[in-house]
Amino acid sequence: MPRQRQARTLRLRPHHICCLPFLSFDGATLDERFRQVLTEVKEMLTAQPNVLVTAIEGVDEVCQACPSCINDRCESPPIKEDMVRKVDRFLLRDLRKSYGETLTVAEWQSVISQKWPYRLCRICRWREYCGIQVV
Numbered sequence: 001m002p003r004q005r006q007a008r009t010l011r012l013r014p015h016h017i018c019c020l021p022f023l024s025f026d027g028a029t030l031d032e033r034f035r036q037v038l039t040e041v042k043e044m045l046t047a048q049p050n051v052l053v054t055a056i057e058g059v060d061e062v063c064q065a066c067p068s069c070i071n072d073r074c075e076s077p078p079i080k081e082d083m084v085r086k087v088d089r090f091l092l093r094d095l096r097k098s099y100g101e102t103l104t105v106a107e108w109q110s111v112i113s114q115k116w117p118y119r120l121c122r123i124c125r126w127r128e129y130c131g132i133q134v135v
């Protein structure tokens with residue numbers, strides 16, 4: 001069946017697709033604009049099932065609002081862009097998806113629900129901001 005025409009397609013790096021739905025920003029000290037974008041994208045990823053989301057490599061629209069994004073690279077210590085790309089690849093592979101694939105939010109939610117908590121969650125430094133209790 002043909003998909004309904006969408007007003008907007010999100011283009012996100014994989015760990016934003018995989019992790020933002022679970023993250024809470026309440027306890028985090030964040031730049032105001034960055035928090036606003038994180039909140040908007042999280043809302044789309046959790047409450048707008050028909051929004052289309054394409055998995056892309058490298059910085060995305062969330063990164064563009066982040067103070068740690070410099071010259072189109074993540075410079076957030078200690079991991080930075082190269083390591084973030086490894087995390088992205090790891091999570092995308094876990095979901096058996098590829099860069100360039102476009103799914104609806106509902107479809108991403110379906111594949112994520114089969115994999116979450118991810119293998120990566122066991123060692124993730126952001127666990128305290130997630131809904132994960134035990135992994």
Ligand code: SF4
Pocket residue numbers: 059062063064066067068069073074075076084
């Ligand atoms: S620039 Fe780095 S820290 Fe900022 S949103 Fe992107 S991946 Fe996250």
Ligand code: SF4
Pocket residue numbers: 018019022023117118120121124125126127130132
């Ligand atoms: S614990 Fe880390 S890897 Fe797991 S969902 Fe949360 S942010 Fe993502």
